[in-house]
Amino acid sequence: MKKPGKTVITVAAAVVAIITAGLIVSAYFGSFEGKDNTVIPAENVIEISEDFIPPAEQGQGDNIYKKQISIVNSSNAPCYVRVYMDFSDSQIRNRSYLSNDPDAAADSFYKADRSTSGDTYIANLSTLAPGWVFIPDDAAAPLAGYYYYTNPVAAGGTTSPLITFVKTVNTNAEEIQQYDIIVYSESIQTTNTSGYPYTDYTDAWITALS
Secondary structure, eight states: OOOOOOOOOOOOOOOOOOOOOOOOOOOSSSSOOOOOOOOOOOOOEEEEEEEEESSSOOOEEEEEEEEEEEEOSSSSSEEEEEEEEEEHHHHHHEEEEEEEEEOOOGGOOEOOOOOSSSSBBBTTTHHSSSSSEOOOOOOOOOTOOOOEEEEEEOOOBBBOEEEEOOOOOEEGHHHHHHOOEEEEEEEEESSSSTTTTTTSSHHHHHHHHO
């Protein structure tokens, strides 16, 4: 299942100015030729690629299901991407765990808490999801609270998975309830409006959002 990601679109606009001037022609014969030139502007379009297999029914104990999230650059220009991901209920988040293991090994799950320290997924992100970093919620705006893919994503390319599996632990029947995992993505081209490349992903996002 694919969910649309919101995109920040940076388009290089081509402007053609046609100037008409008065001409004084003294030659007997004249020759004029015109030619149309087509300029294709760069575009910036991304998609959230999600392999989601929910459990048949939640129960007490460990509820493990596949939710592999990657971002696809379906445009014709390289871009940087960032993702906001969180649980719709903080109590559910507090008893949930995330993994980036393709087989959901038992020791691959880390707490889904948004803390950048301790035994959390975010605190171990550089090892668990290479290429991704998280800017803390309490960091200075405008970067705070997002997962960032540090490398440019080539046109037609895809990021490595941010997560692959989710585990929610219900200790009793009263804790069993429906919830959502919110996934929201944005992108920006790797060059500024003058066509010069940004130095890195932070330069790109700070410039674009400030």
